[in-house]
Amino acid sequence: MSQLAIFVVLLALGYGFGRMAESRHYRSIVEREQRHARISTLTLRTLESEPATVRRTQLVSGNVVISVDYFKRVAAGLRGFFGGNVQAYESLVDRARREAVLRLKESCPGAAHILNLRVETSSIYKGRGNGIGSVEVLAYGTAVYFDVE
Amino acid sequence: MKLKPGIESLDTDNVNVSHTSPLREFAILLVSAFALLALVYVLLGLLIDRAVDWIDPATEKAVFGQLSSALDDGTPPTNAEASLQDLVNRIQQCLDPGYQVEVDLVAESAPNAFALPGGRMIVTQGLIDQMESENGLAFVLAHELGHFANRDHLRGLGRGVVLAALSSIVLGTDSGLDAVFAPASMAGQARFSRERESDADRVSLGALQCHYQHVSGADAFFRALKTAGYGDESEPAYVHFFASHPDVDSRIASLKRLSREAGYASGRERPLPEALQ
Numbered sequence: 001m002s003q004l005a006i007f008v009v010l011l012a013l014g015y016g017f018g019r020m021a022e023s024r025h026y027r028s029i030v031e032r033e034q035r036h037a038r039i040s041t042l043t044l045r046t047l048e049s050e051p052a053t054v055r056r057t058q059l060v061s062g063n064v065v066i067s068v069d070y071f072k073r074v075a076a077g078l079r080g081f082f083g084g085n086v087q088a089y090e091s092l093v094d095r096a097r098r099e100a101v102l103r104l105k106e107s108c109p110g111a112a113h114i115l116n117l118r119v120e121t122s123s124i125y126k127g128r129g130n131g132i133g134s135v136e137v138l139a140y141g142t143a144v145y146f147d148v149e
Numbered sequence: 150m151k152l153k154p155g156i157e158s159l160d161t162d163n164v165n166v167s168h169t170s171p172l173r174e175f176a177i178l179l180v181s182a183f184a185l186l187a188l189v190y191v192l193l194g195l196l197i198d199r200a201v202d203w204i205d206p207a208t209e210k211a212v213f214g215q216l217s218s219a220l221d222d223g224t225p226p227t228n229a230e231a232s233l234q235d236l237v238n239r240i241q242q243c244l245d246p247g248y249q250v251e252v253d254l255v256a257e258s259a260p261n262a263f264a265l266p267g268g269r270m271i272v273t274q275g276l277i278d279q280m281e282s283e284n285g286l287a288f289v290l291a292h293e294l295g296h297f298a299n300r301d302h303l304r305g306l307g308r309g310v311v312l313a314a315l316s317s318i319v320l321g322t323d324s325g326l327d328a329v330f331a332p333a334s335m336a337g338q339a340r341f342s343r344e345r346e347s348d349a350d351r352v353s354l355g356a357l358q359c360h361y362q363h364v365s366g367a368d369a370f371f372r373a374l375k376t377a378g379y380g381d382e383s384e385p386a387y388v389h390f391f392a393s394h395p396d397v398d399s400r401i402a403s404l405k406r407l408s409r410e411a412g413y414a415s416g417r418e419r420p421l422p423e424a425l426q
Contacts, residue, residue: 015171015172071171071175072171074175075171075174075175075178078175078178078179078182079174079178081178081182082178082181082182085167087166087167087169087171087174088171088174088175090165090166090167091166093165094163094165094166
């Protein structure tokens, strides 16, 4: 019985803290995305026409590591038994990707465009079996600065 | 190309995440897993019941005899043990599980008796201490003989193995999920166990009538347990749900009902054999 009680408490704590962190993170993401919307992110390697003289180009990157909470881990474990959409992890991937791109933009506030944007996952936890697990995203691209803004 | 910077869609129409409640998904998954596990457990349990019927007593003795004799303490039987063995032998004439059952008396204060695979019965000193008449003791011994005759000790062993295998194979030992399933499967096991106990009580009562020509004193052990404070009614209801044996009161009541239905007689109880007093 005590085993079950510990499990339920961990689950409730995981759910509570996980939801709290997630909703706070989403509020921050939405607010910053609007603030940095001026910098466009493109997958193009070059611009077809340049509105002004290119002053500088620079490789910029943003990375993020977000941990899975206990509740999500158990929910995904159950899902792993039946198969199907792992809904519990969807928001993690979404948050990590958007946060990585935001950090990339925040590293070059004066840039006009990010060219050749790439988003990759790195894997610190790969092969760690049933370790707690996390989502790791790296975004990188070429920041283009124009002479006239 | 003219570039028009835009922002990512807001939360409500984010296509990359599901908008259903995570709790709802979790509940559905958990209930499905429970149902699936229960189904597998019940099916394997039925399979074990079939398999146990194929294992005849001689085979059981051959397979588990080693284990059984490994439990023997090696000391020559004491007077008390010899006296217990004698009582078991006499009852076996009425209730024969198919092989000679050997009794061991262990110095343990909790009143209890076990039936082990291979025909070994363990009786605690605490049980003997609770007894005032031979008939009361005979009922408990016949109850354990009933388990041997019904092959319950093998069924219990088989179900235990299935449970252990299920929780480690399906759920893994470190997934964190086994913590949920262990108590639930325990409850299922307990219900099965209570049915077997009731059946052993019924068989035991028949053996008592056959041996003594009456069933007086059959409920002596349960009455002693009640006096000693076991099976207290103040326990919350869920305790009974998890219990492996029916509660004491209902066992006394069902013994009364059984002996009335079968028309068993009542009579004078015999005192305990001297070596056991």
